[in-house]
Amino acid sequence: xxxxxxxxxxxxxxxxxxxxxxxxxxxxxxxxxxxxxxxxxxxxxxxxxxxxxxxxxxxxxxxxxxxxxxxxxxxxxxxxxxxxxxxxxxxxxxxxxxxxxxxxxxxxxxxxxxxxxxxxxxxxxxxxxxxxxxxxxxxxxxxxxxxxxxxxxxxxxxxxxxxxxxxxxxxxxxxxxxxxxxxxxxxxxxxxxxxxxxxxxxxxxxxxxxxxxxxxxxxxxxxxxxxxxxxxxxxxxxxxxxxxxxxxxxxxxxxxxxxxxxxxxxxxxxxxxxxxxxxxxxxxxxxxx
Amino acid sequence: xxxxxxxxxxxxxxxxxxxxxxxxxxxxxxxxxxxxxxxxxxxxxxxxxxxxxxxxxxxxxxxxxxxxxxxxxxxxxxxxxxxxxxxxxxxxxxxxxxxxxxxxxxxxxxxxxxxxxxxxxxxxxxxxxxxxxxxxxxxxxxxxxxxxxxxxxxxxxxxxxxxxxxxxxxxxxxxxxxxxxxxxxxxxxxxxxxxxxxxxxxxxxxxxxxxxxxxxxxxxxxxxxxxxxxxxxxxxxxxxxxxxxxxxxxxxxxxxxxxxxxxxxxxxxxxxxxxxxxxxxxxxxxxxxxxxxxxxxxxxxxxxxxxxxxxxxxxxxxxx
Amino acid sequence: xxxxxxxxxxxxxxxxxxxxxxxxxxxxxxxxxxxxxxxxxxxxxxxxxxxxxxxxxxxxxxxxxxxxxxxxxxxxxxxxxxxxxxxxxxxxxxxxxxxxxxxxxxxxxxxxxxxxxxxxxxxxxxxxxxxxxxxxxxxxxxxxxxxxxxxxxxxxxxxxxxxxxxxxxxxxxxxxxxxxxxxxxxxxxxxxxxxxxxxxxxxxxxxxxxxxxxxxxxxxxxxxxxxxxxxxxxxxxxxx
Numbered sequence: 001x002x003x004x005x006x007x008x009x010x011x012x013x014x015x016x017x018x019x020x021x022x023x024x025x026x027x028x029x030x031x032x033x034x035x036x037x038x039x040x041x042x043x044x045x046x047x048x049x050x051x052x053x054x055x056x057x058x059x060x061x062x063x064x065x066x067x068x069x070x071x072x073x074x075x076x077x078x079x080x081x082x083x084x085x086x087x088x089x090x091x092x093x094x095x096x097x098x099x100x101x102x103x104x105x106x107x108x109x110x111x112x113x114x115x116x117x118x119x120x121x122x123x124x125x126x127x128x129x130x131x132x133x134x135x136x137x138x139x140x141x142x143x144x145x146x147x148x149x150x151x152x153x154x155x156x157x158x159x160x161x162x163x164x165x166x167x168x169x170x171x172x173x174x175x176x177x178x179x180x181x182x183x184x185x186x187x188x189x190x191x192x193x194x195x196x197x198x199x200x201x202x203x204x205x206x207x208x209x210x211x212x213x214x215x216x217x218x219x220x221x222x223x224x225x226x227x228x229x230x231x232x233x234x235x236x237x238x239x240x241x242x243x244x245x246x247x248x249x250x251x252x253x254x255x256x257x258x259x260x261x262x263x264x265x266x267x268x269x270x271x272x273x274x275x276x277x278x279x280x281x282x283x284x285x286x287x288x289x
Numbered sequence: 290x291x292x293x294x295x296x297x298x299x300x301x302x303x304x305x306x307x308x309x310x311x312x313x314x315x316x317x318x319x320x321x322x323x324x325x326x327x328x329x330x331x332x333x334x335x336x337x338x339x340x341x342x343x344x345x346x347x348x349x350x351x352x353x354x355x356x357x358x359x360x361x362x363x364x365x366x367x368x369x370x371x372x373x374x375x376x377x378x379x380x381x382x383x384x385x386x387x388x389x390x391x392x393x394x395x396x397x398x399x400x401x402x403x404x405x406x407x408x409x410x411x412x413x414x415x416x417x418x419x420x421x422x423x424x425x426x427x428x429x430x431x432x433x434x435x436x437x438x439x440x441x442x443x444x445x446x447x448x449x450x451x452x453x454x455x456x457x458x459x460x461x462x463x464x465x466x467x468x469x470x471x472x473x474x475x476x477x478x479x480x481x482x483x484x485x486x487x488x489x490x491x492x493x494x495x496x497x498x499x500x501x502x503x504x505x506x507x508x509x510x511x512x513x514x515x516x517x518x519x520x521x522x523x524x525x526x527x528x529x530x531x532x533x534x535x536x537x538x539x540x541x542x543x544x545x546x547x548x549x550x551x552x553x554x555x556x557x558x559x560x561x562x563x564x565x566x567x568x569x570x571x572x573x574x575x576x577x578x579x580x581x582x583x584x585x586x587x588x589x590x591x592x593x594x595x596x597x598x599x600x601x602x603x604x605x606x607x608x609x
Numbered sequence: 610x611x612x613x614x615x616x617x618x619x620x621x622x623x624x625x626x627x628x629x630x631x632x633x634x635x636x637x638x639x640x641x642x643x644x645x646x647x648x649x650x651x652x653x654x655x656x657x658x659x660x661x662x663x664x665x666x667x668x669x670x671x672x673x674x675x676x677x678x679x680x681x682x683x684x685x686x687x688x689x690x691x692x693x694x695x696x697x698x699x700x701x702x703x704x705x706x707x708x709x710x711x712x713x714x715x716x717x718x719x720x721x722x723x724x725x726x727x728x729x730x731x732x733x734x735x736x737x738x739x740x741x742x743x744x745x746x747x748x749x750x751x752x753x754x755x756x757x758x759x760x761x762x763x764x765x766x767x768x769x770x771x772x773x774x775x776x777x778x779x780x781x782x783x784x785x786x787x788x789x790x791x792x793x794x795x796x797x798x799x800x801x802x803x804x805x806x807x808x809x810x811x812x813x814x815x816x817x818x819x820x821x822x823x824x825x826x827x828x829x830x831x832x833x834x835x836x837x838x839x840x841x842x843x844x845x846x847x848x849x
Binding site: 469470471474475477478481482484485486487488489490491492493 | 659680681682683685686690691693697698699700701702706709710711713714717719722758759761762
């Protein structure tokens with residue numbers, strides 16, 4: 001096992017991890033602000049991936065060009081989902097909210113199964129087979145572009161929350177729901193906006209991911225769990241935490257695939273989740289609960 | 290409440306007499322309904338009684354199934370021996386998870402995620418356990434007998450039906466007694482407000498662990514039944530999160546924390562979904578995923594409009 | 610005989626001193642009150658006695674047995690019952706079932722628990738609502754339920770945390786009568802209160818807490834004349 005091989009694998013892990021991180025960022029934003037556990041998160045990612053394959057098959061659109069329309073569509077979908085369905089559950093006990101989104105997840109996954117069938121779909125673009133050579137390490141072009149898209153989106157989201165008035169209003173809601181209401185913020189609208197933004201993140205991540213992985217309906221639950229592992233490991237409510245968590249999981253998956261059996265990589269993620277839940281529930285960068 | 294008692298007896302009689310009217314296919318559907326009713330009831334002890342949301346209950350079904358199947362496959366030991374190992378292992382697992390969760394103060398969503406993590410970890414682990422068949426699966430010899438071989442749990446569909454009916458009846462009786470006892474009161478107190486429960490002298494840790502133990506033990510038996518009914522086990526299937534979700538659909542739709550909820554929920558789900566599939570088949574359509582979409586829609590509707598479940602609503606209407 | 614002896618207990622939360630070197634004794638069979646401005650540390654002291662968290666230093670001795678470091682359910686089993694400032698009913702259970710939860714500490718059968726609970730509900734004028742869901746009760750009834758539940762555990766010492774808050778004067782007087790009756794039968798009571806009407810009517814001994822320190826102890830007559838108490842209460846909202 002040469003150092004070169006390990007380096008290649010690690011770099012691939014980091015890049016894939018950044019895309020995972022963006023997906024998890026969407027979850028973190030939703031959970032951090034609206035305090036709803038989006039158990040349909042991975043399913044939304046899967047839908048985004050399918051959307052990209054459909055646009056590619058029908059219009060020949062490169063997945064990166066799909067990002068804008070899919071993200072916009074997802075934004076409105078997320079907004080509507082929150083406003084129309086989830087909002088009624090804000091005051092309900094936790095497991096009620098949870099089960100609501102489980103129901104949505106079930107419907108999504110199996111609707112995909114009904115529409116597309118169980119076989120895998122993907123996109124095929126030229127640069128998927130090409131790679132750069134940077135400092136002796138082979139970097140897949142597609143993977144690099146995907147990671148760049150992820151980082152750009154994350155940065156954009158970060159800037160939105162830090163600099164715009166709406167972004168600050170959303171952060172206020174997250175910090176203190178009652179206070180936000182008292183100050184006159186339209187919390188319902190802000191929640192819906194947040195859900196929409198989280199969904200848009202997932203859309204971008206999905207369009208990027210479809211370059212790296214074939215999509216099948218059962219991928220949904222897998223990604224949901226992955227998103228949760230990342231968010232909890234990285235720290236709830238922390239944007240850099242989500243990216244960091246994503247990278248960690250991406251690298252550990254890649255390493256596990258290299259040194260252990262590829263199929264065992266999932267075990268590592270779940271083992272990590274258990275350890276974090278027990279010993280550091282606020283994750284690496286999160287605030288103490 | 291003799292109205293309720295009469296209804297209960299009527300239901301029991303109807304279930305006992307069912308085989309007189311039902312063919313083998315209907316009987317197998319009924320067996321499946323009872324299977325989910327029983328497993329749902331077992332899950333209910335943890336959730337409805339003690340308030341801990343487990344989304345990884347497939348873990349216990351799987352471990353129970355593999356324990357008994359493994360003993361039978363490798364050593365020829367029948368299910369009556371296997372069930373004890375199954376229960377032992379599952380209780381140990383349940384207590385381990387409970388200990389980790391309760392000692393470290395993990396509850397609510399985080400508890401659910403913890404249970405999922407354990408189930409997933411085990412699923413992938415069993416994929417690599419070649420001694421128990423690995424991903425290719427573990428197959429038990431199927432002997433088609435018309436005679437009832439209770440020792441090896443082999444026989445016609447009728448036997449499995451009555452076995453499951455018996456299990457359901459036992460579970461119902463057990464849960465009914467538990468609810469009315471100190472345990473039942475304490476669990477509900479913990480579920481409603483754990484801090485207040487502690488201030489009333491309840492050692493909440495101990496009682497939550499008891500709920501975990503009972504729930505996992507009951508589910509282990511489910512697994513043993515599963516193993517000897519279906520005779521093939523695959524890690525990807527039996528531990529999968531969709532199995533865990535299937536288990537909780539019945540109780541949630543029927544009514545968490547109630548005695549009849551799991552049974553009613555399982556029946557409604559199964560009967561209507563079979564109806565839909567049959568209807569579609571009659572039209573010449575066979576679409577994978579339809580049944581699950583239906584489950585999702587029903588779950589959504591119940592959670593949205595009847596959050597306590599169907600059973601409490603019906604019970605009020607029928608004044609039971 | 611001294612039922613509860615609290616000696617030199619201290620508690621800080623992340624550098625903020627909540628309770629500083631507090632000491633007092635509760636004689637058996639007495640009614641005692643702990644008063645003081647908000648944030649003085651009264652509920653913190655309750656929580657330490659009830660085992661919610663241990664004091665940083667000092668000792669708490671109940672019936673000549675140290676209860677320092679015991680967990681809440683053990684403290685209750687030892688004979689100290691408590692209510693909460695913000696009531697915590699078991700919302701989905703009936704009034705009777707709520708009290709039965711408490712009764713099961715000392716009763717092993719459901720029948721026994723039911724009997725004990727029914728008697729207590731009579732006492733607190735809740736018997737008519739025994740089958741009502743706790744979530745449907747008004748605030749005064751919830752307070753009574755909270756007390757009934759704690760009484761079902763047969764405590765020797767009952768800690769009451771601002772149980773009169775939100776009650777109208779007549780309701781307050783009714784509660785005072787109930788507590789007087791219980792005290793006559795031997796129950797020792799320690800109450801945190803802002804409602805001075807109840808304090809003056811009930812308490813035989815009063816301790817005054819300010820910034821975590823006990824600044825005065827004595828009978829009601831002594832306390833209302835104490836200049837330190839009057840000063841620390843200036844600008845505070847008290848009803849007399």
